[in-house]
Amino acid sequence: MVATSVHRRKKRLDRGIKARTDTIFLIASWKDMLYLLLPRMLPVAILLVLPVLVKGYWGKVLVYACIYGLLALSWDFMAAGGLFSLGQALFFGLGAYLAGILNYYLHLPPVVTVPAATLGGGLLSAALLGSVVRLKGVYFAMITLMLPLLFKKVIETTGAFGGTHGLPSLTPFPSELLTAYLAVGGFLGSLFIFRRVINSDYGLVLRAIKDDDRAVMSGAINIYGRKIQAIFISGAVGSFAGALMTHYYQFLGMSVFALDYSILPVAAVALGGQGTFAGAAMGSLILVPLSESLRALGGLRIAIYCGILIVSIIGFPEGLFHYLARKYHQFERVVEVK
Amino acid sequence: MNGEPLLQVRDLRKRFGGVQAVFDVGFELRRGEFLGVIGPNGSGKTTLVNLITGFVKPDAGQVLLKGRNITGKMPYTIAGFGIARTFQMVRLFYNLPAYKNLIIPLCSSRFKKLRGGRYGERDDVAIELLDDMGFERDSLVPYKVAGSLPHGYLKRLDLARALALRPEVLILDELFSGMSMSEVASTLPLLEKFNQEGLAIMMIEHRLKELFRVVDRVMVLNFGIKITEGSPAEVMASEEVKKAYLGIQVELE
Structure with a gap:
């Protein structure tokens, strides 16, 4: 052996703390505690402070990011149960129209319309998609893609609920700050609850349906019932986002059924990573501000936006969140190879 | 054998395209x-299981459980009535710990009903069930990721999942295929114990030696048709069975 050149290679080690077993939490030191808490608490703390710090245009962007974030979370929840949707706009639009109609025609205040639209939107979504939960994969996706477009065309041609002109001058939320906190609160709340639910026994059954629905059926579980429940939950979250948007804009138009609200959440999850909800949240918190900050570039905005999306999806096919989480738990060092 | 039959299967028929799978x-x-x-x-054994458990809808015929017609009901409804099954190709959730696989039947309304309206601690019930499965050589088996377990363990995990429903009828689709001699030897007494406690078991099996030791009756299928039914000794003596298995009539010395 001639020892002129030294070969080096990177060695990766997983961090050696197993802080969590199934039911027992064992915390060794404040360092370990920080190690676990920091990546969870820091983003939450930042999001809670942002509404106070950020006003005006970027304040709007924050609300917008949270609204898309809610749609992305709602998409990820359905996907966890094996329901691949291309129609978050359906939930969004149903919530928006319910809130708008209740406010415009019945003059109900947002404190009534938002919860009513959330619940009603969830129920309507479950009723509309309940009959097609037996369809799988792309067939189910096609139906979800078509429904919002169908609603849009019906409103356009029949002129129902303001038709192409929409319903103007709806009641706004009392203050900008309250709106921002509603959006951030709803977003963080949904994120927290979804992450809890998916790791409970209920979530386990849902994930199992995605893996192998026949095995779940042989366990005497009504898989279609469970799927409809998942659509209800997902639909309610999407409708909440729609209702929020309607009162925020003080205007309701058929654009709430637009394709954007179906595609952007999927893009956000593709960027952030599927299955953890944190990925969906992260994706939308990156995509929406990114899209806004590119606005200065004018016409090329969408092209650059798409380019970034494509590169990141090819570069991090597992999703940005999964990549970062993995790196966070790894040491990397260079060792000599003899 | 007391009174009314638990499960009655009458003239089930199923055709897949040009193949008469069950007649x-x-x-x-x-x-x-x-x-x-x-x-x-290819004699229609698995199709028969699928027809009884609702995974395949029959073209004709009836399945009655305690006199109640359950033909063509959804698989989860039939499982809820108390007919549990295992799969020929084990269908498990490989990225979950073994015991978590049992959580799914424990989340069913059937289990809730049997536990008197209370689910109880599902994890504990699952571990208890697995304790009976003969994994005693390694007490950590229930906690290991299912995908990391050997085939024989997975088969028994699938059995435990079927038993978690506390069924009245248990249908085993080639449970022993791919299991070692010692694994079969430790599983058989378990089945016999449940059987003696009143569980009706229908077992599809290619390992005839083990099968004939435990069963009361044997039914023989060939090309979707039931050719004979009787005690193990009668079936073994039947000319038709020999013909079906060997394809030709053979003279035995």
Whole structure:
């Protein structure tokens, strides 16, 4: 052996703390505690402070990011149960129209319309998609893609609920700050609850349906019932986002059924990573501000936006969140190879 | 054998395209009875299981559980009535710990009903069930990721999942295939114990030696038709069975 050149290679080690077993939490030191808490608490703390710090245009962007974030979370929840949707706009639009109609025609205040639209939107979504939960994969996706477009065309041609002109001058939320906190609160709340639910026994059954629905059926579980429940939950979250948007804009138009609200959440999850909800949240918190900050570039905005999306999806096919989480738990060092 | 049969299957028929998979197959199963089902590959055994458990809808015929018609009901409804099954190709959730696989039947309304309206601690119930499965050589097995376990363990995990429903009828689709001699030897007494407690078992099996040791009756299928049914000794003596298995009539010395 001639020892002129030294070969080096990177060695990766997983961090050696197993802080969590199934039911027992064992915390060794404040360092370990920080190690676990920091990546969870820091983003939450930042999001809670942002509404106070950020006003005006970027304040709007924050609300917008949270609204898309809610749609992305709602998409990820359905996907966890094996329901691949291309129609978050359906939930969004149903919530928006319910809130708008209740406010415009019945003059109900947002404190009534938002919860009513959330619940009603969830129920309507479950009723509309309940009959097609037996369809799988792309067939189910096609139906979800078509429904919002169908609603849009019906409103356009029949002129129902303001038709192409929409319903103007709806009641706004009392203050900008309250709106921002509603959006951030709803977003963080949904994120927290979804992450809890998916790791409970209920979530386990849902994930199992995605893996192998026949095995779940042989366990005497009504898989279609469970799927409809998942659509209800997902639909309610999407409708909440729609209702929020309607009162925020003080205007309701058929654009709430637009394709954007179906595609952007999927893009956000593709960027952030599927299955953890944190990925969906992260994706939308990156995509929406990114899209806004590119606005200065004018016409090329969408092209650059798409380019970034494509590169990141090819570069991090597992999703940005999964990549970062993995790196966070790894040491990397260079060792000599003899 | 006491009174009314638990499960009655009458003239079940199923055709897949040009193949008559099951043709006019009927039988009865009583409480505490152990029925073996044998037949060459492609004789319709698994289709019969799928027809009874609702995974495949029959073209004709009836399935009655305690006199109640359950033909063509959804698989989860039938499982909820108390007919549990295992799969020929184990269908498990490989990225979950073994015991978490049992959580799914424990989340069913059937289990809730049997536990008197209370689910109880599902994890504890799952671990308890697995304790009976003969994993005693390694007490950590229930906690290991299912995908990391050997095939014989997975088969028994699938059995435990079926038993978690506390069924009245248990249908085993080639449970022993791919299991070692010692694994079979430790599973058989378990099945016999449940059988003696009143569980009706229908077992599809290719390992005839083990099967004939435990069953009360054997049913033989060939090309979707039931060719004979009787005690293990009668079936073994049947000319038709020999013909079905060997393809030709042979003279035995």
